[in-house]
Amino acid sequence: MVKANLVKDNLMGDKIGVFFGTLAPMHIGHQAEIYKAAALNDGVVVITSGYTGDRGDQIGLPVEKRFRYLREAFNDEKSIKVDYINEDDIPQMPNGWQEWTDRLVKTIKRNIKNPNAHITLYTGEADYKSMLEKLLPNDGHWSVSLMDRTILKVSATAVRKDPLGNWDYINRVFRRHFAKKILVVGAPQTGKSTLTRRLARTSNSPFSLEFSRAYQEKSNVFDSELLLKDYTRIIQGQYDANSAEINSPANNGLTFFDTDAMVTMAETRAWLPDEDAAKLKALFDNTIGEEELDLILVIPPAVAVMNGADEARTKLFDQHLWQVIEDYGFDDKAVLLDRVGGADDPAGYYARYLQALEIIEKRVGVNLTKV
Template sequence: MSNLVTARLSEKNIGIVFGCFAPCHLGHFNTIMQAKRENDACIVVVCGQPGDRGEAVGLDLRRRFRYMRELFAEDEKIVVTELDETGMPLYPNGWTEWLEAVQSIVKATMVSSAEKLTWYVGEKEYITELEVRTNDFIRFINRQELPISATLIRENPYKYWRYIMLPFRRVFSMNILVLGTASGGKSTLVKDLGRYFDSPYTDEYARRYEEKYNVRDEELAINDFNYMGAGQFENNKNAIISPMNKGLMFADTDVLVTKVYTKYYCSPQEYAQLAPSFDLLIAQQQWEIIFVIPPITPYVNDDFRDMSYADETSRWHLHQLFMAELEAHQLLEKVVMLDQKGNLETDSQGFYARYEAAKKHVQNHVHNKSGIWID
């Protein structure tokens, strides 16, 4: 049950934990658990201001607050609050102003004054400042018992992945997109890479949508493209936030691809209606690598695809539309072209060669970012 609308706390013994949580990790979680279990309830104060160290990695204050609320959504003994420190003197100054703001938050969270407040801190200088300004109890947390920090995670999230609390992992996930025209082998490539790296992967939502509603490419209307774009976005998002995500995720197409197909099949007027909503979703997608497979293999008639665009000229035109859209969204620096030719005797269409090239590129990329080589 969500604690989104939980009434104010009426408990008498309250633990207080504050921090930036950029990101929240197992050390933070253990401290919050201690504060909750040694008291009747716990108030968590998520602190920050515009331009802080969290925002630098895509975790602004509001996002951190929301992820902490998500983390403790089913815990009625933990109330997550937010403190915007804008206008306050920067640490180590401003203790008086900061403490007054936190005390106001605590008061607003309580039905009546608590009989006992206990602060849980991991810095000894915090003890000194709080002892001077309050009569509350203070518990010092020895961080060496679990030697992890948000700084270490920000510097190398893949290395310390298991310490990152689940709602925050999405920000650090290395998401890898594979796109291309039909019959290029992208769907099989995504599956094979996902299975090799033991990572979540997605399918092409448009294909699933068409099969579910028994509609062919040439029969699609503007509403269909709208649903398919949103569906592909959710499809990829669910894989990114999945507990199975260990730092790598592979996607078979994205909203940008849906946008291009909308331009291809719909009238200019219909395309103009949907393009802005597609652009909003495209801006939210974060791709580490974009593998592009050009139309260098024969088009396969599976009795489902639209064969009126199966000729080589049409396929290359669609490929160029993909590249133009990638350029328009300033994504070309992420692109890795998979156009490898295979051994004529054993790999005449190059499917294995492109799989090996993609696999090695991912291995090298992860190693360069984290220092870890994944076999």
């Protein structure tokens, strides 16, 4: 089944540009060439091409996902239309040139209205230009333009090797794929919201707030009064809050989350009747399955107890939290913030802050003390 841009008509005009490539990911060099093609033509077809196991797929960006990101990236550009070529059923290069070119021609034609339009393909590879000029239809409607690659500030290969080091070059829509996601969790009254905020601001990174707190304040309900329907809204609300920070223009490669669906699941296991908690499992499975976390910082329950929280209730929550983390395969991402403070830091807040910075550097590869 051929997918289409839902809100765009086929391109009109006598001159159509075509920009193609792996685009894994798209960076500002690609954008510059696409905008150049748009300025020189009546419209541009942007085509991402690839196969299962290609360099994009190897980093979690299969061609279908790249196609979706590109559609979003150019959604507000009426003269730019996006499509893709899945190469799984044709020989891989350099053996599949004729099959690939035939598919390229079909892909272009299904995105334009004028069958007699002049088509200019833009490529940065001299070998591609030579091959395409041999294989494209010999009807006078096709030409190939060689881009000046010296104006490209970065390559997709460099971005894949070091996304954070090349962050400014990555297209904003594609940035969500490379963002490092750090979750801070713990029982109520452990200071997780404060720690989340301070870690994020140390690196000028975006951070989410705990949705359930705002929800409960607005609804004027206590923890003990939350019902099944409340947890359904909290699960989705927290996921949306975390996603908003990943997609935020402020995302500089690091994002911090104050709570997530795993925390909410631990709460339901600890405090909801088993029958009600079981009804939420499908929603939890789907939501947690979407969370591609890089690091989970866990504040121990002793902090909450020291701050006056009910010890039995707090320990029960903590037990369920660790079990949920293990159940969903995130135990290798979770680290306990267990550092004890000195005489001037009896609650250990500063000690855990410093410990968190060290763990982020070790696990994520970012030294926040030098940001």
